[in-house]
Amino acid sequence: xxxxxxxxxxxxxxxxxxxxxxxxxxxxxxxxxxxxxxxxxxxxxxxxxxxxxxxxxxxxxxxxxxxxxxxxxxxxxxxxxxxxxxxxxxxxxxxxxxxxxxxxxxxxxxxxxxxxxxxxxxxxxxxxxxxxxxxxxxxxxxxxxxxxxxxxxxxxxxxxxxxxxxxxxxxxxxxxxxxxxxxxxxxxxxxxxxxxxxxxxxxxxxxxxxxxxxxxxxxxxxxxxxxxxxxxxxxxxxxxxxxxxxxxxxxxxxxxxxxxxxxxxxxxxxxxxxxxxxxxxxxxxxxxxxxxxxxxxxxxxxxxxxxxxxxxxxxxxxxxxxxxxxxxxxxxxxxxxxxxxxxxxxxxxxx
Ligand code: EPU
Numbered sequence: 352x353x354x355x356x357x358x359x360x361x362x363x364x365x366x367x368x369x370x371x372x373x374x375x376x377x378x379x380x381x382x383x384x385x386x387x388x389x390x391x392x393x394x395x396x397x398x399x400x401x402x403x404x405x406x407x408x409x410x411x412x413x414x415x416x417x418x419x420x421x422x423x424x425x426x427x428x429x430x431x432x433x434x435x436x437x438x439x440x441x442x443x444x445x446x447x448x449x450x451x452x453x454x455x456x457x458x459x460x461x462x463x464x465x466x467x468x469x470x471x472x473x474x475x476x477x478x479x480x481x482x483x484x485x486x487x488x489x490x491x492x493x494x495x496x497x498x499x500x501x502x503x504x505x506x507x508x509x510x511x512x513x514x515x516x517x518x519x520x521x522x523x524x525x526x527x528x529x530x531x532x533x534x535x536x537x538x539x540x541x542x543x544x545x546x547x548x549x550x551x552x553x554x555x556x557x558x559x560x561x562x563x564x565x566x567x568x569x570x571x572x573x574x575x576x577x578x579x580x581x582x583x584x585x586x587x588x589x590x591x592x593x594x595x596x597x598x599x600x601x602x603x604x605x606x607x608x609x610x611x612x613x614x615x616x617x618x619x620x621x622x623x624x625x626x627x628x629x630x631x632x633x634x635x636x637x638x639x640x641x642x643x644x645x646x647x648x649x650x651x652x653x654x655x656x657x658x659x660x661x662x663x664x665x666x667x668x669x670x671x672x673x674x675x676x677x678x679x680x681x682x683x684x685x686x687x688x689x690x691x692x693x694x695x696x697x698x699x700x701x702x
Contacts, residue, residue, distance in 0.1 A: 366401040367391045369408075369431070378434060379419030380482045382598030383673045387432035394436045394457070396545055400515050402433060403543075413512075414702070415543050417456065420483030421491060421600050423701045425673035435486050437545055440466070450551050451505060456486025456544045460493075468576045473555030474503040476576050477564075479583040482594045482601065486544040490534045491698070492527045496583055497561035501527035505550040507534075509542035518542065529635075530605050530698055562586075590661045598667030599658065603680055604638040604695040617691065638687070638695050639663035645686050655679045677701060 373390035376382055389411065393399040402408055412430035416422070437455035440463070444451040450472050454463055460483050464475045477498035478488075487493070488500045489507050504527075507520045526533040534542060557574055559565040567582035568574055592599045609617065614634040618624050621644070627635040642648070642662035649659035654671035657679070658664040665676055684695050 366405065367393055367398050369402075373432070375416075375419070375424060375428070375432065378416060378432075379422055379424065379600075380594060380598065381419075381423055381600050381667050381673075381676070383424060383667055383671065383676070385424035385673060386427045388427070388429045389431040390434065391431065392434040392436045394438065396437075396510060396517070399433070399437075399510060399543060399545070403510075403512060404515055415512075417484035417487045418460070418482060420481075421487060421699055423600060423673050423676055423699050425677045425701060428702065433543075435484065435543070437486070443548065448552065448554055450553060451548060452551065453508075453546050453548045454485050455546055456484060458485045460485055460488060464580065467549075467551060468580045471553060471576065472551035473553070473557075473576055474498075474549065474551040475500075476579045477558055477561075477583055479580045480587045480594075485547050489525055489527075489532055489544065489547055491530050492532050494530065496564050496586070497558050499527070499529075501525070501532075503549045503551060504547060506548040507544055508546040508548070509534075509544050512541055512543055517545075529608075591664060592658055592666050597658075598669075598671075599664050600699045602638075602663045602698045603665040604642075604663055604684075605698045606635050606638050607641075607693050607695055608633050608635050609693065610634075613692070636693070637663070641687050641691055641693065641695075642683055645683075645690055647683055647686070650679075652679065657683070 369389050369391045371389060373387045375385045375387055391402055393402055408431060413433055414428060414430060415433050415435060417435045436457040438457055439455040440458065441453045442450060443453050461480055463485055464479050467475050477496040478493060478500060481493055481495060489504055493500045501522065504522055507525055509518050509520065511518055555576060557579060559568060563586065564582060567586055568578050571578040571581060608629060611632050614626065625637050625640055629635055639662045647657045648662040650657045653675060654668040655675040656666050656668060658666050665680060667676060687693055687695050
């Protein structure tokens, strides 16, 4: 570890200031108290390069953070947190059918969705009201209400954290899968996403197959982008915690995939088991249902709890610690394993 003088002496130069002992509470959607030993924000590739190329910075571990909507700190972070604040939206191509836009990774996700809907650009509307920043969307291939962001991503621009060279990934290069991408696997922690390029349609094909979405949209009147966005927001508000009021990271667990044998066993014991057939041999089971069956929905211990309307979401009612949330998650995982023989994977990154 370099001494304090070393790192903060960077503040003398023209690179973004490195602050010390910065509370991360405002930077994560869980709203949990944790301190970054060092913290700096960057608003462009040059600032990021300057920060990463400084030998002093490379002496401590660095964590790139966007909106902090998928992260749980269980202790203080002893390295340098780099907050991605790259903004801007640029139209790269446009014709009667479609538009290609390049968006800074530090833009707010839902503001982007709202903007696209107002422009009449289709593709992101089902992903309304998801907390976080644009740069996080390809990392875990965010998805909701029958849509996944991979279906609109054309390219992802990144910076190699070590060589500082720019590297662009096509949609295929990103190896997208359910809540998964190359940036979460082989390239975990190795690339900084600077911009995301989206291909959106001006001739929308609406996607209303998920659950009650169709009904909720039609209750609003015409089927159009604005009403789809509003319907998704309404459904999310009913089921999920209000991001500005209750701390959470959305789904804490991923929905598990089981093989046919396991699926048959589960259905014979639980004929009402909801599931989604992925292919001939595999089924996706809602983790929220499994957790709910075991009576955890609405459970609360101090300020750590399970959301009363969606058992997949762990919440911080105010002053829960990361440890408390993590311990609750561990107990839930064990209960699901003991009862159903299923190992739940965390969707949230636990640090
Ligand atoms: N269910 C229960 N009890 C619960 C929760 C769900 O019985 O407490 C049942 C529901 O009745 C339904 C099924 O489980 O039959 C699926 O529930 P839901 O439609 O709410 O979706 P989910 O699979 O639990 C996923 C995403 C959410 C996304 C919704 C809607 C994951 C891990 N989660 O949840 O994503 O909003 O679908 O598309 O895939 C997120 O990733 O942060 C997130 C909120």
